[in-house]
Amino acid sequence: MTKLQNTQAGRGTEKKERLEVRLSGFGGQGIVLAGNILGRSAALYEGKNAVFTQSYGPEARGGACSADVVISEGMIYYPKVARPDILVLMSEEAKNTYARRLEPETTVIIDRHLVKTDGLEGRCSRLFSVPATRIAEELGRKMVANIVMLGFLAAVTGIVRRDSLQDAVLASVPQGTEELNTKAFEKGYQYGQEGEGGQAG
């Protein structure tokens, strides 16, 4: 006798309730950690479903790298990002790799001093620009540019709540860096909320 389990789950995973986010940059910028934090915030702090995958290669630093997050109220079966609704670019190489094909309805966010707007304008629905790395440098650690970017992302897209993303940041960063990371997150969030960096920056 074979055990049967008939699942009722997820009869409809319409594209509209599925949100695909791709974070990209070069290895060492904390792109993968940012993706992990974003997925964690949706899955553990908002009760949504979230899948985080990464392009996984032999490189440790440098090279274009990406972190893909799918967030949905419904079930997520196909776990990969096919057409990102939100694309974050933190390096020129990432732009050349991941923005080559761009959907007109995609929201693009760039790190202002690392990515030029050339080739992006007019090809996406919204284009935001935030000096994430510059803000992080002003805070004393370039390393937290990824967290600044997450704060900005939360403010301008609203894909996850501010408090859930902030909780996920605190749960993920090394002990002793909580204050710095909280500041970085706040700065990024404020920058987005104040309408800075909006629409083709």
Place this chain on the structure above:
Amino acid sequence: MSKSRDVLTGEHFLNGDEASAEGAIAAGCRFFAGYPITPATEIAERMAKRLPAVSGVYIQMEDEIASMAAVLGASWGGTKSMTATSGPGFSLMMENIGLGMMMETPCVVVNIMRGGPSTGLPTLVGQGDVMQARWGSHGDYGVIALTPSSPQEAFDMTIEAFGLSEKYRLPVIVLSDELIGHMYERVVIPEKKFLPRIRRRKPRKAPGEHLPFQGGEDLVPPMACAGEGYRLHVTGLTHDEMGYPVITASAQERLVRRLCDKIRRHAGDIIRIEEEATEDAEVIVVAYGCASRTARESVHMARREGMRAGLLRLLTVWPFPDGRIRELAARGVKGFVVPEVNYGQIAGEVERCAAGRDVLMVGLMGGAVHTPDLILEAIKEMV
């Protein structure tokens, strides 16, 4: 050293590898011997960090042959034991997996499949070790292989694998893949009291009367371990019920038939499948592991377009659910679509049971998983 909790009750955001490690610890595994290999390294890392904190032992061995040997030794020492690897390491383990089958040694082997053959695609997905899991070591023996399709299932199925390994006394394989091993999702770890208690069945007869390799009614001998007062002789040679080598056709007939039959006879207890929308389906998609996630999406798309498609997901690839495929074939489905990241390893099994119904293999050679459209096209072709 402070003692950590063995069961991390709560909600976590884990990848499949980490979830497998936590499942093992929750199942009571306290010994891991391995040789780290992409994409299974995160299992070794997690075990290296976690095991010492729960009074367990982690050993990084010189290679996979030795790893598997150490895992068998630990099991005979009375400890639940495990290793984790990927294709190249799985190949090296085959010799001692066979030894484990012959010595009827409970343990768990996790294989996070990547693209092969040989060193192939270290960082990218594959499902090409399905037949190796079944027939990889020489000779005849029964096999159990579980195929998780999410980190949650990686946790659950690793626990289940330990349960099955003790129940049927054999190395049980968790046959996962790079996509599932490296993807992060929510994993809910229940309270310890809700987890199955996995215990080794001990002999009831006194030392001197107990025959260490005599199968009972269920063909599985109870297991005395080293240091428990029983005399033990364990060997890879064909042996009698005492465990001593007997190189004859009749001893071989008795022993090897039992090694096969103890799994065959309990296939109904072991096999787990999941079906969705198969009741009225004309086309059944048969899938497992990474490919089954996409397959479900494709079946939903097909339904939305009015096609009668259903999904049969294999939670165990071995033993294979011959009976259910035969039933569906007899009921008159048009055919089966079998997407897998290999060149048709399970498609061949489906064909064997499909009684002449069409079987459409959708094979990828590795490096990427199917897109939903690719499987949808195959369904359309068959409808």
